[in-house]
Amino acid sequence: MELRPNCECCGKDLPPHATDANICTYECTFCDACVTDRLGGVCPNCGGNLERRPIRTALQLARHPASTERVVRAQCP
Template sequence: MLQMRPGCECCDRDLPPDSADARICSFECTFCSECANQRLAGTCPNCGGELVPRPSRPAGKLEKFPASTTRVFKSEGCSAVP
């Protein structure tokens, strides 16, 4: 089950579970679409994996399986993998 992390690792923008702007890699590193596209060129700076739209979780399932509340934020910012 996806963690559904609550924010972008680059800019700390809120990304609620129903956000269409969330992008993730296979390790669930989470970024907003702006950072994923503009800063990172679609590649995760942590693992080098592809960043893809995060699937949404149906509202009824969020009650039983809530999204994570743990934020991951790189205060130094992030940049694309060379």
């Protein structure tokens, strides 16, 4: 899992320990506010549902670091 560093809709930072990060099956990443207020719980990229992203422990992060590549959609509903 990549653990992308930001919301693809609003750009909000979502570090690996963020409790308000949501992902779809393709790991598209969005914050709680965008999922609720703009996306209706549906990924705008694949049409799948969005679920809470799991938290990776410090030991796991040391072995498998989070991604630093930011992804932002050109348009978000």
